[in-house]
Amino acid sequence: MNVVVCIKQVPDTEQPIRVKPDGSGIEEQGLNWILNYYDEHAVEEALRLREKHGGTVTVVCVGPPRATEAIRTALAMGADEGVLISDPLLEGADHLGLARALARAIQRLTWDVVLCGRLATDDNAAVVGPALAEFLGVPQATAITRLEVGEGMARVEREVEGGAEVLEVQLPAVFTVERTINEPRYPTLPGIMRAKRQEIRTLTLADLGLAPSEAGAQAARVRTVRFDPPPRREAGEVIRPENPEEAAERIAAFLRDVAKVL
Amino acid sequence: MREIWVLADHAEGQLRRITLELLGKGRALADARGARLVALVLGHGVEHLASPLAEHGADGVLLADHPMLASYRVEAYTHAMTEAIREHRPWAVLVPSTANGRDLAPRVAARLGAGIVTDVEDLWTEGEQLMARRPMYTRKAVGIVAFVGEGPHLAVVLPKVFPPADRQEGRSAEVRRLAVQWEGVPVRTREVERREVRRERVPLTEAEIVVSGGRGLRGPENFALLEELAAELGAAVGSSRPPVDSGWVPHDYEIGQTGKTVSPTVYIAVGISGAPQHLAGMSGSKYIVAINKDPNAPIFQVASLGVVGDLFEIVPRLVEVVRRAKASG
Ligand SMILES: Cc1cc2nc3c(=O)[nH]c(=O)nc-3n(C[C@H](O)[C@H](O)[C@H](O)COP(=O)(O)OP(=O)(O)OC[C@H]3O[C@@H](n4cnc5c(N)ncnc54)[C@H](O)[C@@H]3O)c2cc1C
Numbered sequence: 001m002n003v004v005v006c007i008k009q010v011p012d013t014e015q016p017i018r019v020k021p022d023g024s025g026i027e028e029q030g031l032n033w034i035l036n037y038y039d040e041h042a043v044e045e046a047l048r049l050r051e052k053h054g055g056t057v058t059v060v061c062v063g064p065p066r067a068t069e070a071i072r073t074a075l076a077m078g079a080d081e082g083v084l085i086s087d088p089l090l091e092g093a094d095h096l097g098l099a100r101a102l103a104r105a106i107q108r109l110t111w112d113v114v115l116c117g118r119l120a121t122d123d124n125a126a127v128v129g130p131a132l133a134e135f136l137g138v139p140q141a142t143a144i145t146r147l148e149v150g151e152g153m154a155r156v157e158r159e160v161e162g163g164a165e166v167l168e169v170q171l172p173a174v175f176t177v178e179r180t181i182n183e184p185r186y187p188t189l190p191g192i193m194r195a196k197r198q199e200i201r202t203l204t205l206a207d208l209g210l211a212p213s214e215a216g217a218q219a220a221r222v223r224t225v226r227f228d229p230p231p232r233r234e235a236g237e238v239i240r241p242e243n244p245e246e247a248a249e250r251i252a253a254f255l256r257d258v259a260k261v262l
Numbered sequence: 263m264r265e266i267w268v269l270a271d272h273a274e275g276q277l278r279r280i281t282l283e284l285l286g287k288g289r290a291l292a293d294a295r296g297a298r299l300v301a302l303v304l305g306h307g308v309e310h311l312a313s314p315l316a317e318h319g320a321d322g323v324l325l326a327d328h329p330m331l332a333s334y335r336v337e338a339y340t341h342a343m344t345e346a347i348r349e350h351r352p353w354a355v356l357v358p359s360t361a362n363g364r365d366l367a368p369r370v371a372a373r374l375g376a377g378i379v380t381d382v383e384d385l386w387t388e389g390e391q392l393m394a395r396r397p398m399y400t401r402k403a404v405g406i407v408a409f410v411g412e413g414p415h416l417a418v419v420l421p422k423v424f425p426p427a428d429r430q431e432g433r434s435a436e437v438r439r440l441a442v443q444w445e446g447v448p449v450r451t452r453e454v455e456r457r458e459v460r461r462e463r464v465p466l467t468e469a470e471i472v473v474s475g476g477r478g479l480r481g482p483e484n485f486a487l488l489e490e491l492a493a494e495l496g497a498a499v500g501s502s503r504p505p506v507d508s509g510w511v512p513h514d515y516e517i518g519q520t521g522k523t524v525s526p527t528v529y530i531a532v533g534i535s536g537a538p539q540h541l542a543g544m545s546g547s548k549y550i551v552a553i554n555k556d557p558n559a560p561i562f563q564v565a566s567l568g569v570v571g572d573l574f575e576i577v578p579r580l581v582e583v584v585r586r587a588k589a590s591g
Binding site: 011013014016017018019026037038094095096099121122123124125126127128129130131133134135138139140141142143145155158159160161162163164165166167168169170173178179180220221222223224225226227228229230231233234235236237238239240241244245247248249250251252254255256258259261262 | 273278336337340360361362364365366367368369371372373375376377378379380381393396397398399400401402403404405406407408409410411415448450451452453454455456457458459465467470471495506513514519520527528530538539542545548549550551553557562563564565566567568569570571572575576579580582583584587588
């Protein structure tokens with residue numbers, strides 16, 4: 001069972017995030033870059049598959065050179081190998097472009113399952129997983145909360161409106177994982193030491209046989225033209241009622257007179 | 263003018279509320295461009311949906327009605343939707359941001375090489391360009407995104423950001439049937455089981471009022487307090503993350519970065535401190551009422567009405583007051 005995990009390096013949202021005054025992006029100074037939270041769950045799930053079925057876990061990441069740190073986090077958790085797709089020509093690519101690059105890299109590996117996080121916490125797009133499945137020509141299931149692999153197929157569970165569904169999906173396949181699928185392990189000290197020494201292969205678009213017109217800015221069908229700071233909410237009133245009765249009356253009055261829902 | 267489409271989401275033979283919301287927005291976009299608004303329906307036995315779609319603003323209804331589409335399977339739905347788009351070349355397609363919409367739209371976009379924007383909170387045109395607004399970075403920034411090129415443009419739109427279209431009784435639409443070729447279409451996914459989580463009232467993402475509990479509730483039994491309040495208000499119950507992690511409520515209650523995004527008219531946060539990851543899921547609410555005993559809780563910085571006090575004393579009284587108000591009102 002060979003598992004490929006697609007990972008992304010994202011800014012830690014625990015830290016303040018500020019939009020540049022000219023709206024061209026966010027201030028990168030002082031950002032703490034981490035492995036996308038959902039991808040930790042994807043790595044964990046891959047490691048569990050390997051523990052159960054044997055095989056390898058390869059992590060693939062698209063990003064600038066600093067993204068090797070996210071790969072090292074995954075290696076320290078126990079992944080076998082890391083590949084970084086890094087190319088200035090990918091600047092301005094959209095999610096389909098990134099998925100195309102990932103698909104090319106993955107096509108060169110031997111694999112049964114590709115795992116991704118449900119979304120990346122920087123842009124929340126949730127586009128790469130299904131797009132990747134399309135480019136690889138395999139079935140998919142997104143935001144899964146359970147994964148069991150059998151002979152040539154997987155049984156997965158996903159949350160849908162009003163409940164959950166259990167699906168059988170033929171392998172090879174792409175799955176994106178929800179956070180409740182598992183509890184990710186911490187990297188161990190020996191893991192961290194090993195990850196530090198490990199070689200990480202870096203691939204350019206040319207290495208993947210992709211032209212910038214296929215995956216770069218020219219191929220992009222969407223472009224973020226501006227970043228704005230979040231809308232400021234009207235600072236409301238904070239009250240300290242004398243007693244719970246008064247509190248309840250004030251809330252009810254608000255619901256009736258201001259929000260008009262009562 | 264090329265058409266504007268809305269992918270109609272339906273369940274148990276009925277349109278979901280979000281479909282009506284997208285019809286409202288789609289109608290406005292279509293009117294601004296002098297274009298037709300068309301609803302695309304994928305399913306089996308869905309003909310009866312044509313008339314409510316027409317009454318809520320669709321000029322045309324495209325039906326892909328086939329046993330292969332009886333329940334959502336990504337490959338069959340991708341095939342039918344891309345065939346429809348290839349044949350009719352709409353300019354823009356509005357897709358509901360539901361579990362299946364989010365599963366389907368990116369795959370369709372990939373097959374068509376079409377631009378896609380998810381988590382859309384607003385849509386408008388600038389000249390010939392379709393523009394979208396979406397929250398990013400845990401709502402610490404807002405992205406303004408332009409669709410590039412000729413389209414089709416796929417916008418996956420969050421629930422509750424647009425008001426539902428008004429119903430105009432007797433309004434009709436041209437109904438067209440799609441003849442989809444099914445030969446050679448792989449369907450390598452099979453549904454083996456579906457479990458309904460019975461919620462008494464409206465779904466969380468569709469609710470007008472959400473009553474949400476946090477760690478301050480101290481235990482699963484106290485969610486009964488919120489259920490009671492929600493029952494009086496006709497609200498849905500949600501939670502912050504700790505109650506989910508502690509197993510007090512299932513994950514589908516969770517609101518925030520790793521949960522759902524809700525934008526109700528009123529969000530009542532009970533015993534929730536207001537961490538950025540929680541705000542990411544609810545700060546789009548029109549009004550926020552917070553009950554918290556800590557006057558310095560960050561939730562008060564975003565609350566329209568902040569009430570400093572003990573939730574265990576306030577919530578039961580609030581239930582009574584609301585009950586009385588309804589009885590007299
Ligand atoms: C990557 C990541 C993703 C995350 N995603 C989410 C997410 O999607 N959603 C989410 O909610 N969190 C998320 N979190 C967690 C988030 O950071 C906070 O820890 C969480 O929101 C806190 O939940 P809380 O407000 O219920 O609990 P606390 O922060 O512990 O607050 C409890 C509040 O209850 C008040 N209180 C206690 N007793 C009473 C009483 N008797 N009466 C009135 N008030 C009382 C306290 O004053 C306090 O303000 C995420 C964290 C990370 C790192």
